[in-house]
Amino acid sequence: MIVAAAALPGEGGRWLLQKRPAGGDMAGLWEFPGGKVEADEGPVDALIRELHEELGIGIAARDVAPLTFASGLAGPRDLLLLLYHVATWSGDVTALHADEIGWFDTASIARLAMPPIDYLLLDSLRERSRG
Numbered sequence: 573m574i575v576a577a578a579a580l581p582g583e584g585g586r587w588l589l590q591k592r593p594a595g596g597d598m599a600g601l602w603e604f605p606g607g608k609v610e611a612d613e614g615p616v617d618a619l620i621r622e623l624h625e626e627l628g629i630g631i632a633a634r635d636v637a638p639l640t641f642a643s644g645l646a647g648p649r650d651l652l653l654l655l656y657h658v659a660t661w662s663g664d665v666t667a668l669h670a671d672e673i674g675w676f677d678t679a680s681i682a683r684l685a686m687p688p689i690d691y692l693l694l695d696s697l698r699e700r701s702r703g
């Protein structure tokens with residue numbers, strides 16, 4: 573499974589994470605917004621679709637750039653997680669899908685309960701926060 577996810581930058585080196593809804597897969601864990609890349613779409617198209625569905629924001633492909641990726645097992649499934657930096661967007665970020673959203677610096681992200689693969693993304697996110 574390929575998943576496209578977004579690193580959305582906020583004030584002071586913070587990034588947006590959302591808490592997966594109760595009752596579902598990996599309930600209560602914090603993650604980067606995004607979702608599965610469907611068979612008929614590319615990863616950036618999937619990201620644009622998912623961010624509209626989950627956060628109600630509009631992003632343009634020209635504002636999306638690869639940041640890093642990680643791979644491993646997510647439960648029984650083999651997952652490739654593509655993390656994209658999203659420079660700008662239109663509309664206000666709204667939690668349409670998540671139980672909660674928040675803006676966290678990388679030290680705080682490291683202390684959140686996340687799917688295991690997400691911890692592998694943190695080095696690149698730290699570098700990007702300094703840049």
Ligand SMILES: Nc1nc2c([nH]c(=O)n2[C@@H]2O[C@H](COP(=O)(O)OP(=O)(O)OP(=O)(O)O)[C@@H](O)[C@H]2O)c(=O)[nH]1
Pocket residue numbers: 575576577596597598602603604605606607608646651653687688689690
């Ligand atoms: N969006 C997102 N998904 C992640 C992250 N880390 C991680 O392991 N995942 C996993 O990647 C998959 C993302 O698919 P999805 O967001 O479409 O999940 P979903 O609820 O539709 O999955 P489901 O239909 O199998 O329950 C989930 O299994 C999720 O747990 C992350 O940082 N962001």
